[in-house]
Amino acid sequence: MAINKDSNGYTFTFAITLVVVVGTILALLATGLKDRQDRNEEVKKQLDILSAIMDVDKKKIDRSNAEENFKKFVDLDKAIVLNSKGEVLEGIYDVKGNVVEGKAFDVDIRKEFKDKKRKAEHRNYPLFLGEDEKGKTVYVMPVIGNGLWGPIWGNICLGADMNTIKGASFGHKGETPGLGAEITQKFFINGWVGEKLTAEDGVFAPFKVVKDNSGASTDSKVDGITGGTITSKGVEEMANRCLEVYVIYFNNLKTK
Amino acid sequence: MSEGIENKKAPREPLFSKKNKKLVTEPLADNNPVTIQVLGICSALAITVQVEQGVVMGGAVLFVLVLGNLIISLLRNLIPSRIRIIVQLVVVAALVIIVNEVLKAFLPDVSEKLSVFVGLIITNCIIMGRFEAFAMANKPWPSIMDGIGNGLGYAGLLILVAVFRELFGSGSLYGVKLLGSNIPGEEWGLYTMGYVNNNMMILPPMALIIVGIIIWVQRSRNKSLIEEH
Numbered sequence: 001m002a003i004n005k006d007s008n009g010y011t012f013t014f015a016i017t018l019v020v021v022v023g024t025i026l027a028l029l030a031t032g033l034k035d036r037q038d039r040n041e042e043v044k045k046q047l048d049i050l051s052a053i054m055d056v057d058k059k060k061i062d063r064s065n066a067e068e069n070f071k072k073f074v075d076l077d078k079a080i081v082l083n084s085k086g087e088v089l090e091g092i093y094d095v096k097g098n099v100v101e102g103k104a105f106d107v108d109i110r111k112e113f114k115d116k117k118r119k120a121e122h123r124n125y126p127l128f129l130g131e132d133e134k135g136k137t138v139y140v141m142p143v144i145g146n147g148l149w150g151p152i153w154g155n156i157c158l159g160a161d162m163n164t165i166k167g168a169s170f171g172h173k174g175e176t177p178g179l180g181a182e183i184t185q186k187f188f189i190n191g192w193v194g195e196k197l198t199a200e201d202g203v204f205a206p207f208k209v210v211k212d213n214s215g216a217s218t219d220s221k222v223d224g225i226t227g228g229t230i231t232s233k234g235v236e237e238m239a240n241r242c243l244e245v246y247v248i249y250f251n252n253l254k255t256k
Numbered sequence: 257m258s259e260g261i262e263n264k265k266a267p268r269e270p271l272f273s274k275k276n277k278k279l280v281t282e283p284l285a286d287n288n289p290v291t292i293q294v295l296g297i298c299s300a301l302a303i304t305v306q307v308e309q310g311v312v313m314g315g316a317v318l319f320v321l322v323l324g325n326l327i328i329s330l331l332r333n334l335i336p337s338r339i340r341i342i343v344q345l346v347v348v349a350a351l352v353i354i355v356n357e358v359l360k361a362f363l364p365d366v367s368e369k370l371s372v373f374v375g376l377i378i379t380n381c382i383i384m385g386r387f388e389a390f391a392m393a394n395k396p397w398p399s400i401m402d403g404i405g406n407g408l409g410y411a412g413l414l415i416l417v418a419v420f421r422e423l424f425g426s427g428s429l430y431g432v433k434l435l436g437s438n439i440p441g442e443e444w445g446l447y448t449m450g451y452v453n454n455n456m457m458i459l460p461p462m463a464l465i466i467v468g469i470i471i472w473v474q475r476s477r478n479k480s481l482i483e484e485h
Contacts, residue, residue: 011336018343022350029354033361040364063364174372178305178422179458181372227305227458 045105046070049140051169052155053132074130074140079104082125086248089124097122104128110151113144125245136160141246145238148230149174152183152238158197162250168192170235180231191215191222192239197247202254204247209236271397279401283409289382290413291471292481296382300414301463303376307430310418313373314411320351321383322403327351328391329399335392344387345378352377382410417466425457 003010040063047066050056053073061069081089081104092102095118104126112123128140139158144151150173157167168189175181182188196219199205205220209232215223224232269276289295296317303309327347328335335343356374359367377383386406391399422428427435427446436445445451456462475481 005334005336006338011338014334014336015339015342018346022346026350026353026357029357033357036361037357037364040360044364044368174375176305177303177309177372226455 043067046074048169048171049074049128049130049142049155052140052157052167053130053138054167059133073132074128076103076105076128078129080127080129081107082127082245082249084121084123084125084245086125086245086252088249092124093118093122095122109142109144110153114151125242127246127249132166138166139246141243143238143242145234145241147172147175147183147234148180148228149176152231152234154183154235154238156192156239156243162254163196163198165192165195165197172231175231176228178227179225180228182225182228183231183235188223188225195220195222197243198251202251204244206240206244207236209233276398276401279398280405280408283402283405284412285409285474286478286481288409288413288474289385289406290410290467291474293382293385295385296380296410297464297467299373299376299380300417300467301460303373304414304418304421304463304466305425305458306422307415307418310411310414311430312369313376314407314414316355316370316373316377317380317382317410318404318407319355320348320377321386321407322400324348324351324383325386325391325399325403326396328387329394329396332392332394340392341384341388344384347387348383349378382406413467413470416470417463420466421457421462424454425462427451427453 043063043066047056047061047063047070050061050066050070050073054061056062059069081092081102083089083093089099091099092104092107094100095115097119105128107124107126109124109126112118126142128142130138130140132138137160139162141156141158142153143156144153146152152170152172152175154168154170156165158164159166170183170189172181172183175183195207197204208221209215209224210218210221211224211229213223215221222236283289287293290297290300299313303313324344324347328344331343352374356367356370359370386402390402394402419429422430423434427433433445435451436447437443
């Protein structure tokens, strides 16, 4: 081989070829698989909402049958979108704050949360209505916030009294496995079940994630995760910021 | 595949010759990538709180290392030496992303488990270390063996550290509560007798200490591993 591999020409040619080849493969792959991935994400969203309402493991609901169960337990026709003042929107906000046509399920709160162009008051707050296994009405509110390394999110499910947390599901992008990532585990979620959103006077009672193991016995207090303090605090902030909006709506509904 | 070297007329080496087998067995103990080569320590600290995570990460690194070693080894005579590190980095990054995209489309649950580790895999020094030290200078087959050996050696150590940390830190192994339960009101097993989990075990420094103890034990059993300084 007569090519001088140390020449600038060869180095450049190699680098450019490599980049083009790798770039092409990645681009083809990303576009080719996009439909499937989007579909998977939609199913995951349904599964997340369902797992806030009930124990999906026990009911043997997984990705394969999430869609039919979602239709059975969640009534998307009744789902509404609130604005940050807790008022019902006739549609959804776009980035500039104009109300455009849209459905609650199509709102991507993760995208809205990290979108710097969107003002905080123009975030959409979807509210899903459904029923649990026993046929009782439940309300599911998606929440979104920041953990230690990236976004965290979740769905919080209220019972028919629009006040008591019946269940929840949390997710995260990249929290530390075994520490912050434990927010998805049952033991952490169980700490939220049974807590009430408002005090007796109907005012929103902010949650506090605590370290002293008093969460189980005290109202509005939830036990945090050892070694996952910042993520736990992130869940606290996320729940308080998002749920407050829904409480305004529920209070208006009750007084009507 | 291996045109460049084939014409040396050397007799063909059997696929599982002693030398090739050694490539797999050595990194498991006496040339372990973590305890001896001291590579990949950072990820060993980050994800050894639970055994399950050790298994997932170990498997992912094994996969990327074998495939990457093969690709680099195939390209080794073409890669310009001045940009070889960048080329290696591109290969790892592309591999990891391809694997993750495919998993996202076809095995979304596995992809969710792996998502946290993707960044850790790309920056894992074992992978770059093996590319640079082995695959750049060896034929594809030994490179695959080297990848398997180092991948397993890494996974083995992760799991070993994770066993200690999960057992003493959370009282469970692979998520199974072995020592009982300490959920208030539902205690059983050792916890009813006042046993308490060691929270230190969950924190990252403990991983370093455990790795240190393993290195200590290993070197005191095999004196030839001790460097003379």
